[in-house]
Amino acid sequence: MKRLKYSLFLGLGTSLFFTAYFYFKENIPSDVLLVIAVFMTIFMTLISYFKMFSHINNEEIAFLELKNIIYSGRANHYLNGIAVGGSLYITNNQLVFQTNIINFLQKHECIINIEDIIAVEFEKTLGIANNGILIRIKNDSKEQFVVTNREIWKNQIENRTKIKSSNSI
Structure with a gap:
């Protein structure tokens, strides 16, 4: 459960970072930013869960x-x-x-x-x-x-x- 929580926080943090970057630097429309945010949240949560926090007991x-x-x-x-x-x-x-x-x-x-x-x-x-x-x-x-x-x-x-x-x- 702890791994999932940390992975979700990492996914959300990465998503917020990239969304803010694309909003302020690239002037991407808000509907595209929403898709990017959702994709980055799911993608980084899964990657961090299976790769970075993969110590198995x-x-x-x-x-x-x-x-x-x-x-x-x-x-x-x-x-x-x-x-x-x-x-x-x-x-x-x-x-x-x-x-x-x-x-x-x-x-x-x-x-x-x-x-x-x-x-x-x-x-x-x-x-x-x-x-x-x-x-x-x-x-x-x-x-x-x-x-x-x-x-x-x-x-x-x-x-x-x-x-x-x-x-x-």
């Missing part, structure tokens, strides 16, 4: 078919060299990434079994930002994620996998 994940979420948050997953936005979840036995609703062009899901993880390492995104983690998997593959609070993510994953901590970068 146990009560809201019925459509994801995930159970026993231990830790979750927004993340980017590197797919073919491109960072795709979504949410990352740690469950009792899996690390799951799912794209946001907005990413309909590169929609995907990455599921890694906890028992297949052999190492979790810190990485610098673009070689400069300290916000990446690299998951090494038994089959010599790796998955890279951009997360907030990467230390917490690393600790949570290592606690589930029982692998030894290796602080790099």
